[in-house]
Each structure stands twice: as structure tokens, then as C-alpha cells.
Amino acid sequence: xxxxxxxxxxxxxxxxxxxxxxxxxxxxxxxxxxxxxxxxxxxxxxxxxxxxxxxxxxxxxxxxxxxxxxxxxxxxxxxxxxxxxxxxxxxxxxxxxxxxxxxxxxxxxxxxxxxxxxxxxxxxxxxxxxxxxxxxxxxxxxxxxxxxxxxxxxxxxxxxxxxxxxxxxxxxxxxxxxxxxxxxxxxxxxxxxxxxxxxxxxxxxxxxxxxxxxxxxxxxxxxxxxxxxxxxxxxxxxxxxxxxxxxxxxxxxxxxxxxxxxxxxxxxxxxxxxxxxxxxxxxxxxxxxxxxxxxxxxxxxxxxxxxxxxxxxxxxxxxxxxxxxxxxxxxxxxxxxxxxxxxxxxxxxxxxxxxxxxxxxxxxxxxxxxxxxxxxxxxxxxxxxxxxxxxxxxxxxxxxxxxxxxxxxxxxxxxxxxxxxxxxxxxxxxxxxxxxxxxxxxxxxxxxxxxxxxxxxxxxxxxxxxxxxxxxxxxxxxxxxxxxxxxxxxxxxxxxxxxxxxxxxxxxxxxxxxxxx
Amino acid sequence: xxxxxxxxxxxxxxxxxxxxxxxxxxxxxxxxxxxxxxxxxxxxxxxxxxxxxxxxxxxxxxxxxxxxxxxxxxxxxxxxxxxxxxxxxxxxxxxxxxxxxxxxxxxxxxxxxxxxxxxxxxxxxxxxxxxxxxxxxxxxxxxxxxxxxxxxxxxxxxxxxxxxxxxxxxxxxxxxxxxxxxxxxxxxxxxxxx
Numbered sequence: 096x097x098x099x100x101x102x103x104x105x106x107x108x109x110x111x112x113x114x115x116x117x118x119x120x121x122x123x124x125x126x127x128x129x130x131x132x133x134x135x136x137x138x139x140x141x142x143x144x145x146x147x148x149x150x151x152x153x154x155x156x157x158x159x160x161x162x163x164x165x166x167x168x169x170x171x172x173x174x175x176x177x178x179x180x181x182x183x184x185x186x187x188x189x190x191x192x193x194x195x196x197x198x199x200x201x202x203x204x205x206x207x208x209x210x211x212x213x214x215x216x217x218x219x220x221x222x223x224x225x226x227x228x229x230x231x232x233x234x235x236x237x238x239x240x241x242x243x244x245x246x247x248x249x250x251x252x253x254x255x256x257x258x259x260x261x262x263x264x265x266x267x268x269x270x271x272x273x274x275x276x277x278x279x280x281x282x283x284x285x286x287x288x289x290x291x292x293x294x295x296x297x298x299x300x301x302x303x304x305x306x307x308x309x310x311x312x313x314x315x316x317x318x319x320x321x322x323x324x325x326x327x328x329x330x331x332x333x334x335x336x337x338x339x340x341x342x343x344x345x346x347x348x349x350x351x352x353x354x355x356x357x358x359x360x361x362x363x364x365x366x367x368x369x370x371x372x373x374x375x376x377x378x379x380x381x382x383x384x385x386x387x388x389x390x391x392x393x394x395x396x397x398x399x400x401x402x403x404x405x406x407x408x409x410x411x412x413x414x415x416x417x418x419x420x421x422x423x424x425x426x427x428x429x430x431x432x433x434x435x436x437x438x439x440x441x442x443x444x445x446x447x448x449x450x451x452x453x454x455x456x457x458x459x460x461x462x463x464x465x466x467x468x469x470x471x472x473x474x475x476x477x478x479x480x481x482x483x484x485x486x487x488x489x490x491x492x493x494x495x496x497x498x499x500x501x502x503x504x505x506x507x508x509x510x511x512x513x514x515x516x517x518x519x520x521x522x523x524x525x526x527x528x529x530x531x532x533x534x535x536x537x538x539x540x541x542x543x544x545x546x547x548x549x550x551x552x553x554x555x556x557x558x559x560x561x562x563x564x565x566x567x568x569x570x571x572x573x574x575x576x577x578x579x580x581x582x583x584x585x586x587x588x589x590x591x592x593x594x595x596x597x598x599x600x601x602x603x604x605x606x607x608x609x610x611x612x
Numbered sequence: 613x614x615x616x617x618x619x620x621x622x623x624x625x626x627x628x629x630x631x632x633x634x635x636x637x638x639x640x641x642x643x644x645x646x647x648x649x650x651x652x653x654x655x656x657x658x659x660x661x662x663x664x665x666x667x668x669x670x671x672x673x674x675x676x677x678x679x680x681x682x683x684x685x686x687x688x689x690x691x692x693x694x695x696x697x698x699x700x701x702x703x704x705x706x707x708x709x710x711x712x713x714x715x716x717x718x719x720x721x722x723x724x725x726x727x728x729x730x731x732x733x734x735x736x737x738x739x740x741x742x743x744x745x746x747x748x749x750x751x752x753x754x755x756x757x758x759x760x761x762x763x764x765x766x767x768x769x770x771x772x773x774x775x776x777x778x779x780x781x782x783x784x785x786x787x788x789x790x791x792x793x794x795x796x797x798x799x800x801x802x803x804x805x806x
Contacts, residue, residue, distance in 0.1 A: 213715075215714075215715045217714040217715050217717070217718070218714050218750050218751055219714070219750070220750055223750045223751070255716065255719050256667055256668075256700075256719055256723050258698035258699070259698070260666045260676055260679050260680055260683075260696060261668070261676065262668050262671070262673055262676065263668050263669075263716060263719065283715055284670075284713065284715045284716050284719070285668070285670045285671070285710065285713055285715070285716065286713055286715055286751050287670055287711060287713055287746045287749055287751050287752055288746070288749035288750050288751035288752065289746075289749075291749060291750060291751075292745075292746065292748070292749050303745050304745055304746075307672040307674070307744075307745055307746075307769075308672065309672060309673055310671070310672040310673040310674025310675070310676070310677060310770065311673050311674070311677060313672075313674065354677075354680070367613075367617075370684070370685050371616075373680075373681075373683075373684035373685060373686075374626060374684065374685055374686065376681075376684070377681065377684055377686045380681070384772075390678070390772055391674055391677065391770070393674065393769065426616060427616075430613045430616065433613070434613075606673065607673070608670075608671065608672045608673050
């Protein structure tokens with residue numbers, strides 16, 4: 096408990112007025128003066144930024160008070176398209192502010208980095224989501240990379256088309272011999288205009304887009320979108336749907352962590368682990384397909400509930416999968432632990448400090464490997480996790496090895512969660528025809544604003560949505576956890592050798608598509 | 613670990629059987645008039661192996677996950693002589709995913725230019741085939757064929773490993789022997805060879 100003013104709501108009462116109809120977290124509208132007070136408050140460590148996004152004539156920032164976990168949204172009207180930048184006090188918003196400028200033409204005054212981010216000058220339009228959009232760019236401009244000067248430095252440009260089967264992005268290394276002096280990322284290559292496509296769509300159509308924000312986190316992004324919509328409309332989904340969503344989310348976490356552990360070892364030239372983990376991952380995907388009808392579980396979580404229920408033997412199959420993984424996973428962990436040549440690559444490589452993860456509000460395995468235990472399943476928490484037993488593994492070494500171990504521990508936790516959920520799955524009463532209806536409710540058409548925080552395998556997703564009177568999506572902003580992880584990769588690789596970059600990159604496994612939108 | 617390897621050696625293969633040669637995929641190949649560009653010299657040069665370069669031109673990463681899966685021990689693409697290579701200069705086939713974002717169109721064109729002839733392009737997934745759910749966006753060009761010529765389409769969101777395997781095997785079979793030697797499936801008329 097605090098003595099005196101509450102650090103978050105006290106500040107909000109001073110600088111803003113609450114806006115009605117924003118659920119479940121409050122939203123406050125502030126003035127330019129209030130916004131500047133907020134900038135000052137962000138200089139301290141009490142608040143972290145959860146997201147920053149634009150609209151044609153407004154900017155929103157979502158904040159969390161780190162100790163209590165309280166979340167609010169603060170909005171500032173920008174009739175002339177300008178707002179005071181937060182980037183000087185919060186480097187995590189630099190790329191978000193650049194994006195707000197690219198998409199809406201909102202200029203952050205005093206921004207640390209005014210360069211474009213997602214806009215590569217190829218769209219044939221500028222500020223595509225502004226009203227009205229800007230004219231086509233005059234001519235393609237060269238992207239000015241940051242300067243690195245010094246004796247013996249050379250540059251290594253990598254991408255956007257990479258050597259592996261991965262997403263496109265550009266990495267500009269400045270190296271001194273083998274040692275990386277600076278890495279600068281340039282992303283945006285897979286910008287598909289998802290926020291623009293969602294606007295004006297029905298909730299059902301927009302949900303299909305949400306499921307394709309980042310294919311590896313399709314359940315989590317669908318869930319975040321669905322929960323934001325349900326919050327906006329004040330709809331409660333059937334308990335069985337909530338639990339089925341939990342099962343799918345943990346199956347997704349399991350599959351991705353298993354794949355990542357194998358891929359990280361493979362980037363340390365230990366292909367054995369990739370093959371073995373590939374088999375375990377495939378076992379999860381085959382179960383997904385058999386039980387829910389899709390290997391990646393796409394379009395299975397929908398606003399209002401779920402689109403598919405467990406078949407009669409579904410629970411049994413998932414419990415068999417849990418038993419199989421409990422038998423086959425631990426011996427592989429023992430091998431990971433016992434190989435000195437592998438440990439030599441992962442221990443002490445790509446260290447991220449707790450100072451940086453706190454400053455950036457970084458979540459997921461990147462945050463938890465560096466001492467920041469934030470997990471949306473616990474804070475703010477949501478069903479069914481508030482009714483389940485699980486631990487959130489937190490390590491402090493901050494290196495590749497710690498990020499592997501967080502995943503190993505989370506695999507164990509997911510197995511336990513799956514078991515709990517299957518054993519305690521609530522049923523659905525049969526209807527008058529003796530059939531079991533799908534656990535899904537119809538959504539009323541109506542206006543509202545909603546927000547959801549959902550823990551994907553990668554970290555915390557924030558999705559904000561505003562629905563119009565006719566029930567269509569007026570504005571949706573999904574913020575992938577990668578936004579606060581990518582910048583730290585630049586810090587992690589500094590002073591490491593170029594050959595360790597794939598290892599560091601894989602241990603982060605940032606989403607390009609989820610970030611570029 | 614030695615115990616583990618011994619168990620793997622003595623436990624028999626975990627790999628699934630090869631999928632049957634996909635007649636539909638072959639018809640799509642014909643539709644794309646691949647036959648005209650598959651001369652005897654190309655067959656001799658390639659033999660029964662294909663080198664593939666994957667290019668993500670804006671996918672959500674779902675297709676990439678399944679392309680990874682065809683390389684796992686269960687589907688084991690390499691047993692057929694098909695392998696993924698690190699450079700387009702080493703590739704016979706470009707496997708392209710995504711609705712071709714405008715930010716990637718130039719890179720895709722350059723990758724195609726860098727791939728030596730004879731070359732084939734496979735559009736992998738609904739987005740690459742039609743633009744998928746992203747069609748009509750200011751940031752997307754559209755299907756792969758609107759940027760570079762496409763020889764084979766593998767629809768699906770994402771296409772599961774068995775579909776990917778069947779499609780790539782169809783390409784391998786057709787590059788190993790003249791297309792005229794492959795009988796069209798009953799009830800469907802293939803294009804005649806020019």
C-alpha cells in the first residue's frame with residue numbers, strides 16, 4: 096500500500112478525465128499539459144509503457160503501475176497532428192512513435208529518432224491510415240542508418256532475404272574483426288496493413304485477420320482480439336469456451352517452446368536436439384489436428400467463444416500427449432545440460448540486463464530470463480488461469496542459456512496446466528434435442544471500447560479495439576510482445592561475435608510479422 | 613545421449629510413408645504451362661534432385677512453420693533429394709510465401725533475378741496463391757504471380773506438410789521426366805504440350 100497519492104490513479108485524477116465505455120481498464124483523456132506531466136512521471140520507474148498507438152487525430156498510451164499491476168489508457172487529442180514525444184524518457188516507444196507517424200502522420204515533438212520505420216517508401220501513399228491519407232512519396236529515399244565510426248570497423252549487411260527459412264528483416268552489423276560493435280535492425284518488410292484492413296470489417300472478418308498477425312501465436316492473438324471485443328460489448332463467454340481457449344493456448348506455447356529449444360541448439364551446431372525436439376513438436380501438432388482440426392489451431396478461438404469443441408476422445412488424446420512428453424522431454428533436457436560444447440555456446444552469450452528489460456517493459460522469456468517476472472496470465476490475470484496452479488519461472492542470468500531454461504520450465508508448467516484443464520473441463524448442458532451446443536454466444540451489434548492483455552508463448556500481447564455503432568471494427572491495434580524485445584536484441588549482441596548472432600536471434604525468436612503488422 | 617542414439621538406431625524409422633503422387637498438383641503444373649520450359653537439357657542437369665530457396669514475401673510465419681515441419685524427421689524431405697539452400701544462386705526452385713508486401717516486392721524480384729535458369733517458382737499458401745485475407749491492402753501487391761511467374765500453387769492456410777511434400781514431389785517427378793510422360797488423371801483434361 097502506498098502512503099499518500101496512488102502513483103497511477105492519483106496521477107490520472109490530476110491530469111485526465113475518465114472516458115465512459117472503455118473496459119475493463121479505465122481510459123483517461125488528457126490535455127497537452129497533462130501529457131507533459133505524464134512525460135515527467137515516466138522518468139521514474141513506477142510506470143511501464145504497455146503500448147502506444149495512433150488514430151487520425153489522437154494518440155493513446157497504455158501504462159502499467161509495476162507494483163500493483165494496475166493498467167490505464169491515456170489519450171491525447173492531436174487536432175494539429177502533433178504530440179509531445181515520450182521517447183526521451185522511454186526508449187521502448189521510439190519505434191511505436193515512428194509507426195504512429197508512418198501510419199497516421201502524427202508527429203512526436205522532440206522525438207529521439209524521427210526516421211520512418213514501417214514505411215519504406217513503397218506503398219504508393221504516405222500516412223495510409225490518416226484522414227485523408229497523404230500523397231504518394233515523391234521519390235524513394237535512402238534509409239539513413241546510424242553512423243558507427245572508428246578504426247578497423249566494417250559493415251555486414253544481412254537480409255531482408257535470409258539464409259534460413261525465416262521471416263524477412265534487415266540487420267546491419269558493424270563489426271571490429273569478429274566482435275559486433277553495433278547492430279542496427281531495420282524491420283517493416285512484412286507490413287501487410289493489418290490495422291487498415293481491420294477497420295470497417297465485421298468482428299468475424301477482423302478475427303480472421305487477427306489470427307494471421309503472427310502465425311506462431313495465432314491462438315494468443317485470436318484470444319486477445321476476442322477478449323478485447325467481448326470486453327467492449329460486455330459479453331461473457333461460456334465457461335467451457337474459456338477453458339478450451341486455455342487448452343489451445345497451452346498447446347500453442349508447448350509447440351513453440353519445443354520448436355525453439357531445438358532450433359536454438361541447432362544454431363549452436365547441435366542438430367541432434369533439433370531432430371528430437373522436432374519430433375516432440377510434431378507430436379503436439381498432430382494432436383492439435385486430431386483434436387481441433389488444425390495443426391496450428393488457426394481460427395479456433397473466435398469472438399464469443401470457440402469454433403470447435405473437443406471430440407469425445409479429445410481429452411484422452413491430450414492427456415496421452417502430456418504423458419508422452421513427460422516421458423520423452425526430461426532425458427533431452429538432461430542431454431542439453433550435460434554437453435559442455437553446447438553450454439560453451441549458450442552460457443554467457445547475448446546477455447540482457449535487468450535494467451533494460453525493466454526500462455523496456457519486456458515480457459515473455461526475454462524478460463523472465465533477465466529477472467522481470469511479468470506474465471499476463473498472473474497480472475492482470477484472466478480465466479481460466481486464475482483458477483489453476485502454475486509457476487512463472489524467473490531467472491537472472493539474462494543469457495541464451497537462461498532463455499532456454501525459461502522455456503524448459505514453461506514446457507513443464509504447460510504440461511501441468513493442460514492436465515489440470517482437461518481433468519476439470521466444465522461441461523455444456525445438452526439442448527432440448529439432446530445435442531451438445533458449441534460453447535459460443537452470439538455477439539450483439541453495438542459500440543464500445545475494449546482492451547485485453549494475453550500471454551502468448553512469446554510474451555504479453557495487448558490488443559485494443561473500438562467498435563462502431565453497427566458493430567464493425569472502427570479501430571484495432573494489436574501490439575505484439577516483439578515490439579519490446581527486438582530493440583533489446585541490438586543490446587544483447589553488442590560485444591559478442593558475429594557467429595553468435597543466429598544463436599542470440601533464435602533465443603529471442605522475435606516475430607517479424609507480428610511486429611510489422 | 614549414447615543410450616538415446618542407440619534407441620533411435622534400433623527403434624526403426626519414425627518417418628512417415630511418402631504421399632501418393634498428387635494428380636491435382638500435376639494438373640496445376642500443366643496449367644502453368646511449365647512443360648514448355650522443361651527441355652531435355654534441364655532434366656539431364658537436375659536429375660532427380662531439387663534445391664529450394666524459401667522466400668517469405670509477407671507471410672504471417674504460419675507457412676514457414678510448416679515448411680520447417682517438412683524438414684523434421686517425420687516428413688524428412690531430404691530423403692527425396694529435395695533440400696533447402698541458403699542462397700538463390702544455388703536454387704532451382706523459389707518457394708514463395710505471403711501476399712507479397714510492397715516492402716518485399718523488390719527483394720523478391722531481385723531474388724528471382726539471382727536464381728539461375730532453369731528455375732521454377734512455387735507459390736506456397738493461400739496468401740501467395742491469391743493474396744488471401746490480405747488482398748486489397750495498400751501494403752500488398754497481391755499474389756506472387758503478379759510479381760514473378762509462378763509454376764505451381766500449393767493452397768492452404770497454411771498448407772500442411774503432406775500437401776507441401778506432395779506438391780514438391782510432383783515438381784520433382786515432372787522435372788525428372790517430360791511432362792507428356794505423366795498421364796493426366798481420369799476425367800480431367802490436361803493442356804497439350806507445345
